[in-house]
Amino acid sequence: MRDTLFNPLLHDSWGRSARYGLDRLTNDFPSIRQNELVDVLASNAALQQFAQPAVKALAEKIADKQSVVILSDARGMVLNTVGDMQALQKAERFALAPGNLWSECGRGTNAIGTALAIDDGCEILGHQHYLTSNQGLYCAAMTLQAPNGQVAGVLDISGPANFSHPHTLEWVKDAAKNIEYLWMKQSLHADQWLMNLHPQIQGLDNLDELLLIFSDNVLMAANRAAMQTLSINADKLSKITFQEIFPTGEQVENNVPQTLYCYRQQRFFYRLRAPARVIFPVASTPSSPLCPALRGDVAKMIKLLNAGISLGINGETGSGKEYVSRALHQQSRWRQGKFVAINCAAIPESLIESELFGYQAGAFTGASKNGYIGKIREADGGVLFLDEIGDMPLALQTRLLRVLQEKEVAPLGSSHSWPVNFAVISATHHDLGQLVAEGRFREDLVYRLQEFSLTIPPLREWPALSSFITQLWQELGGERRGIYLHHALTETLAVHRWPGNVRQLRSLLKVLLALADDNEILTVDKLPVQYQRVADEVVPVLQQHDDRLIAETLKRFRGNISKTAKALGIARSTLYRRAARVKA
Template sequence: MQGKSTDSVGQAHSTPLLRESWFRSELYGLERSAEDFPLLGQGELADRLASHSGLQRYAFPMANHLAESLTETQSVVVLTDATGVVLQTIGNMSAMEKAQRFALSPGTLWSENGRGTNAIGTALAIDDSCEIDGEQHFLTSNQNLYCAAIPLQTPDGQVAGVLDISGPAHFSHTHTLAWVKSAARQIEYLWVKQSLHPQQWLMSLHPDPQKLDSVEEMLLVFSDNVLTTANRLALRKLGIDAERLGSITFGQLFPQLKQTPCAVPMPAIHSAETYYYRLRAPAQTLVSVPPKPAVAWPFSLKQNGEKMVRLLNAGVSLCVQGETGSGKEFVSQTLYQRSRWREGKFIAINCAAIPESLIESELFGYQPGAFTGANKNGYIGKIREADGGVLFLDEIGDMPLALQTRLLRVLQDKVVAPLGSSRSWPVNFAVICATHRNLAQLVANGEFREDLLYRLQEFTLTIPPLREWPELVAFIEQQWLELGGQARRITLSPPLLETLAHFGWPGNVRQLRSLMKVLLALAEDGETLGIDALPVEYRQEIPEPAENLKQHDTALIASTLARFNGNISKAAQALGVARSTLYRRAARVRDEN
């Protein structure tokens, strides 16, 4: 055993990357023999899944394709969030040891400060790709694994999560790191391309003009003349710091070029390097008002969505109330996409998730050197990022009182001064806040400023909990379609739909979507899912027919259905029974007729 330990240390010092990672692992105070690893509960994991829908939407198809090519090496593809928490594990884990299956399951944490040197955590620590093989892992319990990982970047330059391949260390993994890099490049390329707004400029660059219009090209997206999004390849190759997105202009990047459409590859110079580029202009419209984007109204906005948009366009602050997970951010994003503010950004900040010591700098930004640990380039802050768009303040009831005063001043004066700066910047944005708490009661308790409440709650929209929504089966089917179930020809059987429609959903829409993502991840293409596909906690008994329904004869059921034009939900409510019960009885009525 002593010899193996010595070998492990030797492996750890074989490269500068490993030496530095092992050094950090020791500084974290980790014991190499530790086996008790952090694991999120199902509720918190569901929250993580729901808040990373964009990452999963663009990464899952590629991850699924990648997993199909790894069967011979008994490897799986792992997708984590930006903290190293596993969101999805894709592939066949049956050949792995039990400990490996547990270690790579959703909800486990693979950050470097939690698990020592490992591909996921170390990739996040260095913000670059890496592979960790066998005894190069800091923790002894991980030394039978091989892992290759790379961070995934959002179009606005933020780390979204990590794409990882993990498998038994005794297999050969010659090309695994290259596969991970290639997959990440495609994911980030498609993410930028598919997030492009018709009113934005798209610039493609590559040293070789033959490689334009391929995943190897660099992508830059400009709103007017300001660079707003780019793929990681472009930022790295052109030496652009992600913090400069939203402030650097086309002219600053390419002072010798004019921002005019260019379909034929033309040379451009940047930092003495020659690239070939194409530049696509925004789509032109024949009317002065941009066309309304094709965004479907969620249920809670079907009746008054247009009114909410008019209020938002007029600068009225909206407060969205509802239970946790009921879709407050989704509703807010829909309003933003329909409003005149859609040319700007939708900037969300969760007032409950950010430590009190950091929320001020996150909101208002800071100058270089404003405090210990500050980014050397400073940070403009969420409020300035939202200029021209929408600032979404989630869980506003958890904002510290001291910051409420500063926020109120910004909302009133429309100027913001970063920490450590004597200069103020003008800002103009719409505000949507969201909470599951009673703000009026917080005011009465002295925990929330009354004047800020009146400024933020100029109009209130209450979202009912999912269990109270009508047409729930149709909504479930719509969500299944949006998440890609139909594209993979995976269908939900009627008994499964009925069970889902009658579940209590304490986590609301967030919990429903998280469950559906789990079902999608575990299902085979073309499969029809039954109740047995559900996790145990969701397999509830379908209620027995109610006694009062047994007293309703066929004619009454038929007439009630006719009165509501066949609407099962409304007929069931009129008869005082559950929809599932009426479904069965209505089917008998049809059969009898």
């Protein structure tokens, strides 16, 4: 084909396709069964969550082009197809449906597989496809990068080759950039630093900015723009320090744009946002009273984790078990390693074994040709968090116990074992003792997983709940948009019973944030009806505004009297008088 002689991308891709030994006339395409697809979808839940809004928006944009939007995983396996499937030929509808593999080694030159091969965007016109059966299609695709720097999947638009597609690749690239930006921002934990950079000051706070996330001075995550501009590859994440990237800079919070130079002498404008103060609503044992100052309990748990003692966390669904576990990880000696979480209740039983222990290439139908190391080996040097451990199948409990005892793991289909060293935190809302009595959980595994146990009380019993609500609002980015919660609204939320615990509170705050305008102070009337209370029932009267509350609110609004008075629900003149007394 003439294109392959003059187009280096096509020349290389066709060359690879030929070396794979593919028959250009074949109609035998690689795919997986429906029950296997369920497992694949479960293991790519985060990718689907962050891609969904962009996929929907793209589908609306191409509604008149008889095309579909496709999301695939990092192997090229189709996860989701949205759009006008009926307008495509029957064979094409089947080929583009979830469960079909579009890697180069399986289907030759095509936009999804070739994008994965080059880790970049590309478009393949009908006749440029290697397999003749695909030459009725036009495809444009862009890879999607997870915050850990690894390729997570591909976003693609496919449609009839006879349609004009002058802007399709540009649309796909813009949508991919949106997905990666949202994913990066949402991956920030409460105890991490967020750095926004751009060579031009007007480039800050938009999709083109560079994003870096630091934990204890170590770079933990970066977006595509940052990795390309600063020449950082995925292998450097969790290893390279702030000082190595910015030799003359200091890790000091700057909400006003500043300038600094990286190690390559490039100048950047930047903002550096400090982590929120972490509040630990933890009781050391189920029966002990909740301590108002929890530092002693936290220090004890970190000591135990540092010593390799397994921690078991009990608590109602949504009470923040993973939230606390991540915070403990970041303050322990394991923080240089990953925090690897697996929800034993959310993943189908057939997938848990391969997810935990990994598998050798070709271990089962649909297995990646490169194999998979598994969550246990991913956690080597860090923390393995086993959520809803009470739902782990009994057969797998024996394998897990052996790994914890022998500190080595053998993937499915392999006779070789790899040594591992990690800390374990398990969490459950079940009574494991009851499960043992019912024969559904191994007693020896309980002893191994809960060498020390603690209970997170339900949200309604947390101390200083108002402070936690404010902290959570900061984590979600409310204050970065200049949006604040009125004191009456915060107090109203603090007395709610929260049957859904932290998860319910977080969801409500996300709704409020999504509906709010920038630089707004949200009042009680912004709450959904079921959350509203009469303000007089929950808000202290003027005399009850103590000096500490006034001082903290003034600090939050950086001394702005108007905003502080509005947030407290008092007159400016009253605040001037009270603030003067505080300063005195």
